Amino acid sequence: MLEFLRKEGIGENLITEIAQFRKVYAVDPETVYRIPNPRFYYYGNDIWEEAITALLCGENLLLVGPKATGKNVLGENLAAAFGRPNWDISFHVNTDSASLIGTDTFENGRVVMRHGPVYECAVNGGFGILDEINMAKNESIALLHATLDFRRIIDVPGYSKIILNNATRFIATMNYGYAGTRELNEALTSRFLVIEMPGISSQNLRKLLQREFPNLRDEYLEQFIGLFQDLQKKSENSEISTRAVDLRGLLASIHLMDKGLAAGKALQMGITNKSFDSFERELVQDVMRLRIPERLERTQIFVN
Secondary structure, three states, X not given: OHHHHHHOOOOHHHHHHHHHHXXXXXXXXXXXXXXXXXXXXXXXXXXXXXXXXXXXXXXOEEEEOOOOOOHHHHHHHHHHHHOOOEEEEEOOOOOOHHHHHEEEEEEOOEEEEEEOHHHHHHHOOOEEEEEOHHHOOHHHOHHHHHHHOOOOEEEOOOOOEEEOOOOOEEEEEEOOOOOOOOOOOHHHHOOOEEEEOOOOOHHHHHHHHHHHOOOEOHHHHHHHHHHHHXXXXXXXXXXXXXXXXOHHHHHHHHHHHHOOOOHHXXXXXXXXXXXXXXXXXXXHHHHHHHHOOOOOOHHHHEOO
């Protein structure tokens, strides 16, 4: 990861501080398996430098942005760069304190606490990814206030007070566009430094596709980039919903083409069929036909 950051032009002073952080905070051998080995890299120098600086200062991050801006990818990349075990904690309407911190259970004939992911992350110096934090009810995550502010503790009723490991950081993600989301209360928001995640640029999308598909012909590399940008523009202009603006779907579709599936069918599975409105599907199909012929075959898209 550090070599990737150097290639991306991240300041050497920040990379040196990350290396020092790794030396100071050793990882328990039992949690080494949790250090991520990212399949995808996040591209965007400014965002990288903001995030690294905040984490080095001991702050927690809130990554805010629409779909396909790489919030979770950046969170995983940061854990890998700092060499920290990673806990992915998904929030939903039924999230409560027990699911985060832990709950009572029986073990060897006595009541003990079964630790939740926030507890495990806190004591092991992990990076906790609080995914879609605004999906949960505010009252159910109020217990995180003391965890995320200067106190850095978890006070579990009936058990001892837990002091966070100095290496522990929390990285929350948030998307206003999803159904079931709500505003974060001011008290919780104030405990994060907030990064507004920009949409992926054509230059960074090119890097991503070239790394994932090194044998992709230049002609179709540009067409796939143009296709994604066309869908983004139509969504921004409210011509279509955000369902079709699916970077995961685009990557999956290209993988299907690499396996021999016709381009039209692959894009239909990865992008078009995620729109459940027939009129919207037609609009998405029209955008695709202008860029990618439906019967395009693998040998035309890839070099070998």
